[in-house]
Amino acid sequence: MNQTYSLRSFGADLIELLGSMRFAVSLLMFICVASIIGTVLQQNQVANSYIDQFGPFWFQLFDQFAxxxxxxxWWFLLIMAFLVVSTSICLMRNTPKMVRDMRSFREYVRGSSLRAFHHRVEAQSPQAPAQALxxxxxxxxxxxxxxxxxxxGEAIMVAAKKGSANRLGYIFAHAAIVVIAVGGLxxxxxxxxxxxxxxxKQPITQNMLISEVPETGRLPAVNPSFRANMLLPEGSSSASGIVAVGDGVLVQxxxxxxxxNKFEVEYYSTGMPSSFKSYVxxxxxxxxxxxxxxxxxxxPLRYKxxxxxxxxxxxxxSKLKLTAYPLEGAGGKPFPVxxxxxxxxxxxxxxxxxxxxVTVDMSGLRVINVENMAPGTEPQPKAMIDHVAAVTGSAAGASNEHLRNVGPSVQYRVIGRDGQAYEYNNYMLPIVLDGHAVFLAGVRQSEAENYRYIRIPADANSSVAEFMHLRAALQDPSLREQAASSFAQANASNDxxxxxxxxxxQxxxxxxxxxxxxxxxxxxxxNERESVLGFAVPMIQLTLTELYDMDRERRGLEANSHTEEGADWxxxxxxxxxxxxxxxxxVFMSLNSFDQVQASVFQIARSPGKNTVYLGCLFLVIGVFSMFYIRDRRIWVWITPEGDGSRxxxxMTSQRRNxxxxxxxxxxxxxFRRLFT
Incomplete structure (x- = not known):
């Protein structure tokens, strides 16, 4: 029996805790803190960007809390569920009391108790109580x-009220919290x-075709709620999306x-996208x-x-045609890829x-690259969200005289024999920087880094071929020896x-x-490096001049280092x-031509909670309006006979005595006094 009583007591205490105002306010505070984190910290980025931002230790710690x-x-959804339970219990406990209070006139208040009210008034009337009423x-x-x-008896109690709907404000406001939270869940x-x-259901972590995904990796078509992504190239069709779950995905x-059928992108004069259009x-x-x-x-499209x-x-x-220039040794010749x-x-x-x-992963082709070509800046490929921001308006009105479309670029990863992988971003056309036409070749080791660029000078044919010849010549020991001998012959003061x-x-x-x-x-x-470089730099430049002229003569070309253009190059x-x-x-990959195949990325969603949230917002409007604009008032008038007249x-009272x-x-x-005097 004691055990049964203890369980009942525990259950009652638990219900009391869940339905208490303190518990609900605590949950709302946690939700506010979580919302601050979700607003300040950019969500749903790749793990490497967070590791670079916080470091491995803090990343592992914060990752436990997602x-x-x-x-x-999991903890945010749990808090939302507790908020629904807490507010629902509060509603169930207090709504009947509030409804009874709304309907009650409280006419059984004793006349003598009216003297205890702060806002009271007394008067005498020559009329009898019935006539005064x-x-x-x-x-x-x-x-x-x-x-x-x-x-x-002979006395009369008149109990009056107005604005009782003020109590509906509390009911609707609490109901709004429940409805909105349920819609969010x-x-x-x-x-x-x-x-x-x-x-x-088991999320898929391996690369496979959608047709090969087992049933355990597929969600039902009648799934009540989902938010998935669909990448659709031009001319292709699909009836499923991809839902990210943890480190894997499920097919929806x-x-x-x-x-x-067709995908169109329109651009502003600066080259920024102005709109995306998918004809489906x-x-x-x-x-x-x-x-x-x-x-x-x-x-969007709304259907079923x-x-x-x-x-x-x-x-x-997209289909790419490139020229590969080996960057190892002196004997490699360019070849098509x-x-x-x-x-x-x-x-x-x-x-x-x-x-x-070596394995080359062709990871991307950007036909339009709008870069800030202000002095002292290097182009950086824009994230896709930046292009979307331009379409949705946040960048549409931006004005920058240094924005230029610098043409196509290709992104690829090279995985070497040691398994080490780097990402590369090479521009197809030369870009004029500091008055000279150069090809930009960028490299980085992870997506969390910016590209680091080298500037390769463009030759007379607007290509990197001449530079690659010079690089190969520099790797030839016999040519280096001849160039060193020629330099010494021309610059030594004596034998x-x-x-x-x-x-x-040498x-x-x-x-x-x-x-x-x-x-x-x-x-x-x-402390000696500056002086050494002051001597070595001109010596290297003059030696490379000899080397360059020798290489051109070996290829049957005229030496041009003596010209102003040749010296600048x-x-x-x-x-x-x-x-x-x-x-x-x-190897260095130079993009020659491409056959672009565009793809549209759709977000497909079934969100039954949307209408629920709208209903909750309506409840919230009604609740706030009722609480702040409907004023609750109650008046009691106690009429007692006194002589030939009445006393x-x-x-008068109200919930808010302002x-x-x-x-x-x-x-x-x-x-009141004018009425009875």
Missing amino acids: IWHVYNS QKLAPWMQSHGYRYKVRQD LDSELPVRLQVWLGD PIPFSIKL EVNDPDTGESFERLIEVNE GVTVYQSSLDDGG EGTVGQSSQVTLSGQGGAHD TQRPLLQRAV GAIDAFARGGFNAIIERVPE LRLAVLALANLPDYPAP MQAA LDFSQEFERFRDA
């Missing part, structure tokens, strides 16, 4: 009061996660198929119905309870260690100095070929060769 996607984290009733009705009369990842936690079928064909397998529709940003939004754009498998964006290619290179294969100068030049040019200027000064004390080439060790790549006692209430009581007091 702050990278706060609004779908007849005089009071019209005044009550004209001022919007409903009243009830209780006869207590319906539109969250909770329905999908419940199927993973309680069902047999939809009740119709979408075929992308919708096919319903259940009815056989087929129709065409235009999907734009802020103009599913909404299809224009999210962004991507590459749908064909690839497809989103696929890998095997490239065979012949270096000092013999022929070997005794010539071999000494040649050895010095050592410097060999070190430069190995690692740029850093290789020359790596063993020089810090060679100066830029020396700087590029000095920076080439910072471009760790076995009147009246009191300045307006005091002024209203003063008007009531004056009217």
Whole structure:
């Protein structure tokens, strides 16, 4: 029996806790803190960006709380569920009391207790109580009061009220919290996660075709709520989207198929996208119905309870034609490479260690690159969200005289023999920087980094071919030796100095070929490096001039280093060769031409909670209006006979006794005295 009582006591205490105002306010505070995190910290980014921002230790700690996607984290959904329970209990406990209080006139208040009210008034009337009541009733009705009369012997108690709907404000406001929270839970990842936690669904972590995904990796078509992505190249169709769940994905079928007939992107004069347009064909397998529709940003397709939004754009498998320039050794010759964006290619290179294969992943093609070409800046490929922001208006009105469309660029990853992978971003056309036409070649090791660029000077044919010839010549030991000898022959003051100068030049040019200027000064004390570079830089430049002329003569071309254009080009080439060790790549890919295949990225969603949230917002408006604009007023008038007349006692009260209430009581007091005197 004691155990049963203990369980009942625990249950009662638990209900009391869940239904308490303190518990609900605490939950709201946690939700506010989570909302701050979700607003300040950019959500749903790649893990590397968070590791770079916080470091490995803090990343692992914060990852336990899933702050990278706060609004779908387990603890946020749990708080929302507790808020629904807490507010529902509060409603169930207090709504009947409030309804009874709204309907009650409280006519059984004792007349003697009216003297305890702060806002009270007394008066005497020469009329009998019944006649005084007849005089009071019209005044009550004209001022919007409903009243009830209780006869207590010869005395009369009149209880009047207006604005009782004020209590509805509390009911509707609390109901709004419940309804909005339920709507938020319906539109969250909770329905999908419940199927993973309680069902047999297993997110897919391997790369495979959608047709190969097993049943455990597919959500039901009648899934009540989901938010998925669909990438659709031009000319292709699909009837399923991809839902991200943790580190894997699930396939979400939809009740119709979408075929992308045409995808259009319009641009501003600056080159920024102004609009995305997807011309699609919708096919319903259940009815056989087929129709065409235009999907734009802020103009989604709605059909069969599913909404299809224009999210962004991507590459749908463009065909690329490139020229590969080996960057190892002196014997490699350029060769053509064909690839497809989103696929890998095997490239065979012949270096000092013999022929070997490297894997090249063609990761992207950007036909339009709008860059800030202000002095002192380097272009950086824009994230897709930046292009979407331009379409949706946040960048549409931006004005910058330095914005330029610098033409197409290709992004690829090279995976070497050691498994090390770098990402590269090379522009197809030369860009004029500081008055010179150069090709920009960028490299980075992860998406969390910005690209680091080297500037390769464009030759007379607007290509990198001449620079690659010079690079190969620099890697030829015999040519370096001849160039060093020629430099010593031209610059030594006598025969005794010539071999000494040649050895010095030979050592410097060999070190430069190995690692740029850093290789020359790596063993020089810090305080002497500036003076050494002051001597080495012009010596290297003059030696490379000899080397360049020898290489051109060997190729049957006329030496042009003596011309002004040739000297400028060679100066830029020396700087590029000095920076080439910072471009760790076995091969350089130059984009020649491409056949673009565009793809539209759609976000498909079934959100039954949307209408629920709208209903909750309506409840909230009603609740706030009722609480702040409907004023609750109660008046009691106690009429007792006194001689031939009556003695009147009246009191007035309200839930909020503010300045307006005091002024209203003063008007009531004056009217009451005029009425009975």
